[in-house]
Amino acid sequence: KAGVTQTPRYLIKTRGQQVTLSCSPISGHRSVSWYQQTPGQGLQFLFEYFSETQRNKGNFPGRFSGRQFSNSRSEMNVSTLELGDSALYLCASALDPNYGYTFGSGTRLTVV
Amino acid sequence: GNSVTQMEGPVTLSEEAFLTINCTYTATGYPSLFWYVQYPGEGLQLLLKATKADDKGSNKGFEATYRKETTSFHLEKGSVQVSDSAVYFCALEGYQKVTFGIGTKLQVIP
Numbered sequence: 089k090a091g092v093t094q095t096p097r098y099l100i101k102t103r104g105q106q107v108t109l110s111c112s113p114i115s116g117h118r119s120v121s122w123y124q125q126t127p128g129q130g131l132q133f134l135f136e137y138f139s140e141t142q143r144n145k146g147n148f149p150g151r152f153s154g155r156q157f158s159n160s161r162s163e164m165n166v167s168t169l170e171l172g173d174s175a176l177y178l179c180a181s182a183l184d185p186n187y188g189y190t191f192g193s194g195t196r197l198t199v200v
Numbered sequence: 201g202n203s204v205t206q207m208e209g210p211v212t213l214s215e216e217a218f219l220t221i222n223c224t225y226t227a228t229g230y231p232s233l234f235w236y237v238q239y240p241g242e243g244l245q246l247l248l249k250a251t252k253a254d255d256k257g258s259n260k261g262f263e264a265t266y267r268k269e270t271t272s273f274h275l276e277k278g279s280v281q282v283s284d285s286a287v288y289f290c291a292l293e294g295y296q297k298v299t300f301g302i303g304t305k306l307q308v309i310p
Contacts (some may be wrong), residue, residue: 092243122296131289131300144296178243185293186232186251191243 092192094107094179100198106167109195113181118163121189122154123174134177136159136185137162169199202227204291206301213280213308221275221304223264223290231292233266233273235258238287238303247275247288280308 093112101107113120122134133146137156154164160181166173176196180189206223213219225233232251236244248257253268262277273290285308290301 117297130302133297136295136296185296188234188246188249189298190246193243
């Protein structure tokens with residue numbers, strides 16, 4: 089069965105630009121979460137969606153936003169990119185979050 | 201809020217040595233607890249889980265027991281292999297949000 093697919097795998101953007109990352113969850117999984125991973129801060133929770141509704145949000149500025157579509161696919165958007173947004177962005181999906189998430193391979197974003 | 205504390209490492213062991221990575225947590229309610237593993241250049245993989253007190257999660261020779269009285273979920277393996285070299289994350293799930301520890305890098309040398 090297909091895993092969690094994130095596209096693109098790598099991205100290079102310039103400061104001030106905006107970026108959209110995509111995530112296709114495992115078929116049947118309606119919960120989708122996003123995390124930012126950096127060497128300094130580790131894994132930080134961005135937001136979680138279930139059936140197109142955001143149920144929880146982490147402590148990130150409003151430049152970070154997301155959405156989930158009716159087929160459970162999710163996108164996250166970062167506007168006005170800053171150098172500090174350079175990170176690995178991980179998407180994860182779950183049938184029931186109490187039993188753990190399946191993670192994608194991530195999108196490596198570099199802001200120059 | 202919820203938090204997870206784990207030893208930072210790196211931990212270097214010889215092949216066939218015994219592994220323990222300590223993890224303690226602070227949480228409201230009764231969270232599920234997890235260990236995830238990340239190999240270089242990859243995302244996280246769920247290694248094992250425990251959903252209630254005294255549950256023991258196990259997978260691939262790794263084990264961890266949910267200890268509510270000591271708020272701990274220590275990871276153990278009796279005999280590590282070179283292929284176990286990776287970063288290990290302790291985590292808890294509460295209110296649709298996973299809180300991760302800082303990660304412990306394990307290096308196993310032949």
